[in-house]
Amino acid sequence: MYIRSIFFLVLLLCCTSSVLSAKDKDDENTLLKIKKQLGDPYSLRWWVKGFDYCNASANVATEYSYITCTSTGRVKSLVLHNLDVTKPFPDGICGLTEMEYTEISQIPGLYGPIPSCITKLSNLVLLGIMKTSLSGPVPDFSGxxxxxxxxxxxLSGNQLSGTIPPSIFTLPNLDSLDLSSNSLTGTIPPGVLQTKNPSLGLANNSLTGELPKSYGSVDFWLIDVGGNQLSGDASFLFGKQKTAVNIVLANNEFEFDLSYVEFSDKIYGFDLSHNKIYGKVPDSFATAAGLYYPNLSFNKLCGELPKGGNMWRFSPAVFAHNSCLCGPPLPSCSNSAPAPAPASP
Structure with missing residues (x-):
């Protein structure tokens, strides 16, 4: 799943400076502490005492690390990736108190919990810790x-476990949250991301229960909860006025009548496959101007597919393995049993 992560774009645009301050020495010592906690990997060999890590000409981005600084010489952003280490997460990172952007990624040998002190880095704007072996809970942001x-x-692609802390939804400017591909359990907290068109990724965990009804009032840009054990109604995610571009509910136990769902012209793709969704495919499916990548396969849908509109875009695979769908691009309805009348909304 793609979540709006702009770490590298922001990092490349951040200003750098060769100005050194007294505080800069503290950050230098903190970086050396992080290096030591990671076992002094060869890929960070240029992290030595006295190195001007704020100097743009000296601090060339490598495949392993990148640093930018504020105008006063404090570490503003830190990227570490593809390090060949087998160590716990370095809690020394919490000493970079002016840091706004950090990404720690693709380090499978990094293990242990994410230190709680990371939630006290009050200047953080972007936090990325992906594709590691980190375990334990999602950090609690209630402090x-x-x-x-x-x-x-x-925090996708780790081994985080436990439930989703409700406090994460109290962050007032959080626009993008990706906790996918972990081992999270329990229900989804009722809180919602408070920005205008947020992105939410909770795919490939072991979450149970129903989607919070409060999600019906959110205009998601993207929501992906596929690959869990969620159930109940999720039709409230759709609507003629909704602005969601992509909705992924695949591989769950969702059960609702699709007949009365209205698809927005804004939606580009959705995946409802491998659920228990029933009813007919509504006419708005054919008239949704922006829809190119739907998937309704492996459900309990029945009846004749809508005619005309944009139906020419869709292959039979979009509708495969349902109860009794018929009509182009599927076989004709002439030899099919009549569809049951949809239930009242």
Whole structure:
């Protein structure tokens, strides 16, 4: 799943400076501490005492790390990826108190919990820790010093467990949350991301229960909860005025009548496959101007497909393995049993 992560774009646009301050020495010592906690990997060999890590000409981005600084010489952003280490997460990172952007990714040897102190980095705007072997809970952001400017959290592709902390939805500017591909359990908390068109990724966990009804009032840009054990009604995610571009509910136990769902012209794709969705495919499916990548396969849908409109875009695979769908691009309805009348909304 694609979640709006702009880490590298932002990092490349961040200003750098060769100005050194007294505080800069503290950050230098913190970086050396992080390096030591990671076992002094060869890929960070240029992290040595006295190195001007704020100097743009010296601090060339490598496949392993990248640093930018504020105008006063403090570490503003830190990227670490593809390191060949087998170590716990370095809690020294919490000493970079002016840091706004960090991405720690593709380090499968990184293990242990995410230190709780990371939630006290009050200047954080973007937090990314992806594709590691980190375990334990998702950090709790209920403290008084939580980063209220945080706009993006990506903790996907780890081994995090436990439930989703409700406090994560209290971050007032959080626009993108990706907790997909972990081992999270329990129900989804009722809180919602508070920005205008947020992105939410909870795919490939072991979440149960129903989607919070409060999600019906959210205009998601993208929501992906596929590959869980969720059930009940999710039709409230759709609507003629909704602005969602992509909705993924695949591989769950959702059960609702599709007959009365209205598809927005804004929606580009959705995946409702491998659920228990019933009823007919509504006419708005054929008239949704922006729809190119739907998937309704492996459900309990029945009846004649809508005619005309944009139906020419869709292959038979979109509708495969349902109860009794018929009509182009599927075989004719002439030899099919009549569809049951849809239930009242």
């Amino acid at each position: 008084h010093t939580k980063p209220t400017n945080l706009t993006s959290i990506n």
